[in-house]
Amino acid sequence: MSTSINTNVSKYGNIRRLNHADTKKAAPTLLASFKNDALAELLVVHIKSQEERDRVELALYEAYLNQHMTKGYCFGINETPSGFETVAVWSHPDSIDMGLESFAHLMESGYDKVWAILGKEGREKVFYGMLPLLHDSCVRILSNDSRFKHKNLFTLVYLGSLPSAQGKGNVRKMFSYVFDKYVDVTENSICYLESSSPSNIPIYNRFDFYFYEDIMLGENFDGAQEGKDFAMMNVMIRGNKGADWRQEANNLGGKL
Numbered sequence: 001m002s003t004s005i006n007t008n009v010s011k012y013g014n015i016r017r018l019n020h021a022d023t024k025k026a027a028p029t030l031l032a033s034f035k036n037d038a039l040a041e042l043l044v045v046h047i048k049s050q051e052e053r054d055r056v057e058l059a060l061y062e063a064y065l066n067q068h069m070t071k072g073y074c075f076g077i078n079e080t081p082s083g084f085e086t087v088a089v090w091s092h093p094d095s096i097d098m099g100l101e102s103f104a105h106l107m108e109s110g111y112d113k114v115w116a117i118l119g120k121e122g123r124e125k126v127f128y129g130m131l132p133l134l135h136d137s138c139v140r141i142l143s144n145d146s147r148f149k150h151k152n153l154f155t156l157v158y159l160g161s162l163p164s165a166q167g168k169g170n171v172r173k174m175f176s177y178v179f180d181k182y183v184d185v186t187e188n189s190i191c192y193l194e195s196s197s198p199s200n201i202p203i204y205n206r207f208d209f210y211f212y213e214d215i216m217l218g219e220n221f222d223g224a225q226e227g228k229d230f231a232m233m234n235v236m237i238r239g240n241k242g243a244d245w246r247q248e249a250n251n252l253g254g255k256l
Helices: 020-033 038-044 050-071 103-109 111-144 170-183 198-205
Strands: 015-017 073-079 084-091 152-161 189-195 209-218 230-238
Touching: 015 170, 020 050, 020 073, 020 084, 020 152, 038 050, 038 111, 038 209, 038 230, 050 073, 050 084, 050 103, 050 111, 050 152, 073 170, 084 170, 103 111, 111 189, 111 209, 111 230, 152 170, 189 198, 189 209, 198 209, 198 230
Parallel strands: 152 189
Antiparallel strands: 015 073, 073 084, 084 152, 189 230, 209 230
C-alpha cells in the first residue's frame, strides 16, 4: 500500500491523491461521515439489519471511489494506519470522455457487487432513481443556463470527514488544494455539487458555492419522512475562479 505524501504541509496539510490500493481505507471515512445523512439512509432503509446496511453502504462508497480513482480525482487528508480523516471524490472535465460512466468501468469499479447485495428495492433507488436523477439534473442545469453552458466542469461527488476531524480545517485545506492545483488553473471552469444536508449550505458558501435549486429522490407525500420516503439534495455551483454567477444574467430564459 502506498503511503507516500504529495503535499505542501504548511498550506494544505497531509493531503495526497488516492489510488485503488487506498479504497478500503478511504471508504470507511465516507461511511462514518454520512452515517446520519438522509440520502444515505434512504438508499438502505429497506434493509433490516444495521450491520447489513453498513455493508451495503460501504460497498457503494468503494464503488464511487474506484470509479473516480483513474477517471477522476480522489484525495485523502491525514492518513493513519486505519484510514483518512477526510476524503474527497471529484470528477473533472475529461472524466466522461475517459469512460467514467461506461458500463465496463462501472462493473470493474464494483457496481456489480452493489447490484447483487442491494436487493430489488435498493436497486430501484440507486440504479433507476438516484444515479439517473443526479446525471439528468446536472445535464439539464448546465444545458439550460448560459452561465454554466460550455464550461469546464468539476463535480464534487463526495466530501466527508470523520467526526474526530471536525474543527481541524480539513475541508478548507481540501478545497484550497483542489482549487489551486486543478480547478482554478483550468480556463473557464465551474464546480458543481449536490448536498443532502441543508446545514452544509453555509459551509459551502464560504468556498464560493451558491445554491441553485433543490432536487428530490423519492416521494414527499403527506406524512412522508425524510430519510425514509424521500431525500432532498441542494444543488450548489461555484463560478469560474470563485466568481459569483448570481450576478450574471441567464440568457437562456431561466431554470427549466
